[in-house]
């Protein structure tokens with residue numbers, strides 16, 4: 001981005017907007033001083049700590065201006081232009097919307113219980129064959145991440161692909177109205193964050209908020225195999241297109257084969273093409289179908305879209321194969337977890353040939369509320385000693401699954417660790433894993449199985 005401080009002050013309706021501003025160009029925004037680039041506007045936000053206290057770090061990293069909450073008027077910095085606002089998060093959102101209107105790209109918004117990040121990456125890949133595309137960085141998908149995404153657009157951006165997450169009603173309504181998408185995509189309805197909703201029906205209600213800002217001439221693209229979405233789509237006036245495996249969909253997938261490194265499928269609209277996704281997991285076919293429908297909506301040539309799916313680069317820690325220090329194959333799915341995602345990746349993992357043992361390391365699935373025990377126990381259906389020889393479970397919620405598996409697995413094959421016993425899990429796992437084994441790591445963000453991944457990749461401590 002490139003904007004004058006005076007323009008920003010006006011866009012965010014700064015308390016001091018009318019003052020004389022120096023001729024200073026802002027070329028980016030940052031809410032973390034440690035990641036701030038020279039030329040950035042610093043945006044102090046409230047986390048566990050107040051971001052305002054890091055202004056000197058921001059200046060040291062090259063901040064050329066800062067937003068500043070008016071209730072911090074007692075300690076206004078003097079070394080740079082200060083744009084005074086009532087609330088810095090609201091100002092960030094206002095600035096994002098202002099910049100969106102200034103650049104005026106087409107907007108594709110993506111949500112769903114699973115597959116948001118992967119589908120966003122696939123959509124960006126297929127649209128990049130014809131347009132200048134900006135997409136959400138990693139998983140920056142909430143009330144902070146979305147405006148930050150908008151402000152990351154280059155001036156020549158033609159399409160912005162925005163991932164939208166939510167765990168409460170009203171959040172997608174806000175984000176959808178903020179970006180006013182031309183295309184809104186819902187990947188699927190699972191059980192993520194069901195603690196705050198109670199039922200999948202209510203999750204579907206919340207996910208449907210993504211169409212609240214959809215332009216009247218926009219397109220709603222959703223998983224047509226999901227009855228909860230089919231039912232709710234009847235209330236949507238905009239043009240609709242569906243994807244899924246049922247041949248009643250606008251775009252139906254078929255002939256699915258999946259292996260360790262790729263998944264192949266055919267489609268109803270382009271039956272002569274065989275599509276290749278450079279990652280395992282039959283569930284990724286739906287993500288690719290969504291991306292192909294978006295591509296078709298933007299009139300991307302089918303051959304170009306096919307190639308773009310084959311060459312897209314997934315975000316890390318999503319069904320990602322890595323190699324451990326001992327030579328073992330590691331399937332890292334550690335960014336997050338929920339029941340549908342865990343079941344699907346366990347089924348895919350169990351089908352991958354291996355010379356050695358398959359070992360599943362499963363961390364708690366958080367935010368499942370009073371259904372947590374039942375949903376953790378439901379993973380037992382995908383855990384069979386004949387295919388996954390040993391299971392390491394980490395977290396208070398995984399205790400319910402451990403008790404079920406003790407009945408199903410031979411003695412010594414199921415290892416349970418409370419949340420704070422993860423170091424012991426690491427010690428036990430690294431002491432037994434061998435070069436021919438393959439290890440699945442899957443757990444919620446809050447369990448931090450990435451620490452287990454790091455330990456498996458590192459040389460053993462002397």
Ligand SMILES: CC(=O)N[C@H]1[C@@H](OP(=O)(O)OP(=O)(O)OC[C@H]2O[C@@H](n3ccc(=O)[nH]c3=O)[C@H](O)[C@@H]2O)O[C@H](CO)[C@@H](O)[C@@H]1O[C@H](C)C(=O)N[C@@H](C)C(=O)N[C@H](CCC(=O)N[C@@H](CCC[C@@H](N)C(=O)O)C(=O)O)C(=O)O
Nearest residue numbers: 031032033045047048049051054139140141142145165166
């Ligand atoms: C406000 C903020 O920046 N939070 C981030 C911060 O959290 P923390 O509380 O630890 O901040 P601190 O107390 O350390 O610092 C306070 C602020 O000061 C800044 N600062 C700190 C030190 C310093 O030296 N200089 C500084 O400038 C600092 O940046 C703070 O602003 O750090 C955490 C660890 O890095 C971040 O995780 C945290 O980010 C929060 C979670 C956030 O919302 N980040 C967005 C950019 C984002 O989109 N993150 C996504 C995850 C979003 C998500 O959870 N999505 C859900 C669904 C949506 C749920 C919604 N209701 C919600 O609550 O988010 C999903 O299921 O996908 C991501 O990072 O992946």
Ligand SMILES: Nc1ncnc2c1ncn2[C@@H]1O[C@H](COP(=O)(O)OP(=O)(O)OP(=O)(O)O)[C@@H](O)[C@H]1O
Nearest residue numbers: 113114115116117118283286318319333336341345
């Ligand atoms: N369409 C899908 N259906 C079911 N599970 C899926 C699907 N796509 C991905 N997954 C599973 O969900 C995991 C996370 O994928 P991805 O990050 O794309 O989803 P997300 O919605 O962004 O997740 P989160 O909200 O946790 O960030 C994958 O590693 C895989 O295990």
Ligand SMILES: C[C@@H](N)C(=O)N[C@H](C)C(=O)O
Nearest residue numbers: 336366367444445446447
């Ligand atoms: C990333 C965050 N919104 C999330 O999904 N959290 C999970 C449930 C966790 O806390 O592990």
